[in-house]
Amino acid sequence: MKNTESLKKNFQFRFVYNKGKSIANRYLVMYVVENKKYPDTNRIGISVSKKVGKSVVRSRITRLIRESYRLCETDIKKGYDIVIIARVSSAEADYKDIEKALFFLLKKHEMVISQRS
Numbered sequence: 001m002k003n004t005e006s007l008k009k010n011f012q013f014r015f016v017y018n019k020g021k022s023i024a025n026r027y028l029v030m031y032v033v034e035n036k037k038y039p040d041t042n043r044i045g046i047s048v049s050k051k052v053g054k055s056v057v058r059s060r061i062t063r064l065i066r067e068s069y070r071l072c073e074t075d076i077k078k079g080y081d082i083v084i085i086a087r088v089s090s091a092e093a094d095y096k097d098i099e100k101a102l103f104f105l106l107k108k109h110e111m112v113i114s115q116r117s
Contacts, residue, residue, distance in 0.1 A: 003078060004069070005038075007045030016045070016083045023108045027093050028065070029085040030105040039079040044069060048086040061086045061098070068099040077111045 007013055020033035035043060046065050048058040065084055069076075084105075090098065106112050 002073065003041050004073060005041055005043045007043050007081065007083065012043070012081070013045055013047070013083055016081045020081070020083070021109070023105055024087075025101050025104055027087055027090040027097060027101040028105060029087065030102075030109065031083040031085075032109045032111065033081050035079055035081045042073075042076065042078055043081045045081075045083045046086075047083065048090075049088075051088055052086055053091045057091050058086075061090050061093075064093075064095055064098045065102065068095070068102045071099075072103060072106070075113050076106060077113055080111065 007016070016031045016033050020031035022029060022031045024030070046062050048061050050058070052058055052061060065086065069084075084102070090101075093101075103112075
């Protein structure tokens with residue numbers, strides 16, 4: 001991911017939870033807050049709880065979310081901190097479901113620059 005860094009520390013996640021706006025759908029919850037410190041990049045954090053499944057399932061969901069984000073990264077506005085939380089129902093979701101859910105949430109947050117076909 002060229003223009004994206006990872007949120008790694010607990011205080012970074014907590015800041016986005018407390019200050020950010022959240023929108024959810026069946027598979028994902030997305031918190032977004034503008035980041036004035038890094039206007040040229042997005043910072044993304046992915047959280048998959050143990051309620052979703054065992055480590056293999058959690059890793060799979062994380063990879064699906066990261067890949068979906070990577071492929072639409074050029075269509076996303078810069079300068080935001082984003083936290084994506086996987087819901088329990090995402091354990092049965094395939095790649096297309098996660099991709100649609102992620103793009104839907106990005107559109108709802110008005111972070112999409114151009115429309116995809």
